[in-house]
Amino acid sequence: MSEAICGRESVYGADLTRGRKYEILELDEAKGQVKVRGNRGRMRWYPLSCFDFDVPAAAVLSTVEVQSEYEADPSQYVEVIVGLSDGQRRWCIFATPAALIEMGDPLKGTTVRVLYGAPHLIVATAIDEEIIHRTLHHIDSQGELLACTLPLGVKG
Known part of the structure; x- marks a missing residue:
């Protein structure tokens, strides 16, 4: 077969x-x-x-590089670069719900901020190096890593 x-x-x-x-x-x-x-x-x-059935090989997660210092401040976000087994380099952002308050575009005439169109944004209730690695491995195991990251050099 x-x-x-x-x-x-x-x-x-x-x-x-x-x-x-x-x-x-x-x-x-x-x-x-x-x-x-x-x-x-x-x-x-x-x-x-x-x-x-129609692909010669699947690109899988091979490296994770946390790009910014994370200091247990829940209002921060962390940029991460991932490397795939086929040589691709991609990036994503990890943020806590508290960090989302500071992200997004302000709506004119309000104090409201709106965040949209960011499939490369991964939200976790807590962030540290281990959580980032475990989360990315889980996302990869489900075949969703490409959908949750952007090619390096493309800003979201």
Whole structure:
């Protein structure tokens, strides 16, 4: 049979690894599932949505560079550069809900600020280096890292 690349681990993180190739043992398009041997050696059915069939390889997270000092001040935001296994460099912003108060465009004639069109903004209730790394690895495992970052050099 052919092979497929895991593009999204979903809830199967112990059995599937994003970016890894799996031999397709059976395919049931009617039920929307594929049978592969997972990381633990068990053969089982997984949703088709976990796999990419038309890509030679998936670019996965390889490096994380925190660009600004973070001092446990919840009103700050942190810029982060991520490197992917295919050489791409992308960036995103981590912010706490408190930091959002200072971000965005002021609405003329009001004290209201509006923030929109920022898919590269990741909001977490707390931010430190470990949380940034764990969050980015989680986003990558779900196949959403490209959607949550911008190419380096593009400002949002």
